[in-house]
Amino acid sequence: MSPRRSAIAFLLLVVACLVGTAQSANAATPDVTYLNTAHKLNLTIIQAAHAANADGQSSCVRGVGTLMERDHLRLAAQESELAGRFGIKLATLPSPAQREELDALGAKANSPAYDASWLALQRKLHQEYLALIDGDVPKSASPAVESLADGAKPVVQMHLDMVTPSCHLVTSKPVVPTGDGGQVADAQKARSRAALILLGIGVLLLLGKAISMKRRLLGFALIGAGLLMVFGGQPGNAGQVPKAGNSAEEREAAIPPVRLKLQGVENAPVQAVATGTDGQLQMPTSPNAVGWWAAGAAPGSDGGTVLLAGHVDTARSGRAVFAGLSEVPVGAKVSVTGGDGHVHRYKIVARRTYLQTALPRDLFQGAGKPRLVLVTCTGSYDHKAHRYSHNLVLYGVPVV
Secondary structure, three states, X not given: OOHHHHHHHHHHHHHHHHHHHHHHHHXXXXXXXXXXXXXXXXXXXXXXXXXXXXXXXXXXXHHHHHHHHHHHHHHHHHHHHHHHHHOOOOOOOOOHHHHHHXXXXXXXXXXXXXXXXXXXXXXXXXXXHHHHXXXXXXXXXXXXXXXXXXXXXXXXXXXXXXOOOOOOOOOOOOEOOOEOOOHHHHHHHHHXXXXXXXXXXXXXXXXXXXXXXXXHHHHHHHHHHHHHHHHOOOOOOEEOOOOOOOOOHHHHOOOOEEEEEEOOEEEEEEEEEOEOOOOEEOOOOOOOOEEEEOOOOOOOXXXXXXXXXXXXXXXXXXXXXXXXXXXXXXXOEEEEEEOOOOEEEEEEEEEEEEEHHHOOHHHHOOOOOOEEEEEEEEEEEEOOOOEEEEEEEEEEEEOO
């Protein structure tokens, strides 16, 4: 071989080595590792969950399987959407070891041992998922991948609770307890009492046959102030609620939110939350943080309901992040920032007040077109039960 050809061959070999090294490095990045590992877990959980619909012996196993399949299809769609952005190729099948576990489970179909084996496998898979999320890989990954892991954690934990130590399915709609201090309700009650006092004094000043002009003006002024305090407090229902409806899981998939901004709330952190075994939405411990219903849609999705809930007050800190939500008018703008840094904008189009026990179920079940709901507590406060009587809900729609 000529010296020139030898040199060209050597250069090609070097380039090939460099490309191979780059590909190996890319394959080992935290983004690739997390997305592929999580995706294989999701695929395995989905297959087992789907099989439970046909092979589950108890209604609880079948019900939990249906819930798991729906939620993990959404998580898998989130991973696929983000992997597509990053040019990462995801696995299309569970790992060989996971396929063996699925085959072993399938071999017990139509037998009394199936349910116990199904619950054990789902416990194992969800524990592995939580270990992945809590490990070092997401922490060293990109912000978008890290937010994806943070968003998945409460959903995975919710599912693990449903299969530990035995099958447990919460069939009632979630309760949203976003106030345990009562300070806002007490302030409103004091305002109402003061208004009644002003109205009473105003009426008394106007009684009598011969009263001075000064007294008459003062009486009317006090009545006006009292009426303003009565009718200028909590705003009533307004606007048209965006329609709810069915939405496919992949249409609800997007990057989880990390920040919220609206009138009176400047860059509040957003944390993913789900329900506990008691059926209550597990709110962030910080009174200044907003909870995102992680089993629902994420901002920027093509469908579904993005539910964000915040405390109105707490026993320890007093007024909290959504204390001023009742003052946000219809037409106000809302900005929600995703974990990838993208800002999604909404406009408030409706306001409704519901009994806590009558919060619409469809807030947790999606919508054909994307919508935003902001939820907090309002109404009277029971100091013995540490609970508000109502929830305030603001509805929003995306704006360009």
